[in-house]
Amino acid sequence: MTDFQWPWEYKFPPFFTLQPHEETRNQQTKVWSDLFLRYLKHLNKFQVNINETSFPLFYNEALNRRLSPETIHHILEHLQRTGHAAPLDKRRIEWQVYWYTLEEYANMVHDWIQETGQINAICTLYEIASGENSEGKEFHVIDEAVLLNALRILENKGKCEVVQLDDGYGVKFFQ
Structure with missing residues (x-):
């Protein structure tokens, strides 16, 4: 398996903090959503747990930056609205993610x-x-x-x- 090509945003520390400005946050959510789908497809992975704190998608070790559980929920809920994800438990910790709807x-x-x-x-x-x-x-x-x-x-x-x-x-x- 070839190495995954992270987008430039992944190396940009503010990318790991949900931005307060609505237009910026919407663009950030779109980029994160696309990144979730591409990275999970790369791994052939269809399920994520928001508590996987060392999962590279949620944690950039080189920057020592981590997505908060709230930000991960925000992204997964966006994916759910677009038909690309669904929670597997009532607490919304385990999620099924689909590369296609x-x-x-x-x-x-x-x-x-x-x-x-x-x-x-x-x-x-x-x-x-x-x-x-x-x-x-x-x-x-x-x-x-x-x-x-x-x-x-x-x-x-x-x-x-x-x-x-x-x-x-x-x-x-x-x-």
């Missing part, structure tokens, strides 16, 4: 199913997320919990049916 993942998977002629076939989540047929697709190596959430969107639209199997989930796709 669940709707986008759902459409990618359904398009791939149609392209590969798998309509009316049953696939396991493993086949979709990690199978050799999905290599090169944006959803390849997706976290199965995220995939399941995306499939629920398709299920609500009548485009698939998710079924519980002995060792996980399967899904049958429709036109």
Whole structure:
């Protein structure tokens, strides 16, 4: 894995403090949100805990600067509003983060199913997320919990049916 290329803002100490001026704060939030998505994609990581104090995304060791939990919440709540994150617990400590929205993942998977002629076939989540047929697709190596959430969107639209199997989930796709 190649080293991650941090943006210049990450090396700028004020970037780690939520700015009081609304326009500046909005721009800062946008840059942080993009950074969250790019960095987590780089790591192939779909879950974060706001208490991971040494996580490089939250802590720049070279500057000895750290995002406050309030700032992390602010960024994650922005990602939630844009469809890129959801809290996993009531205290909002654990978060699931999506590089694409669940709707986008759902459409990618359904398009791939149609392209590969798998309509009316049953696939396991493993086949979709990690199978050799999905290599090169944006959803390849997706976290199965995220995939399941995306499939629920398709299920609500009548485009698939998710079924519980002995060792996980399967899904049958429709036109």
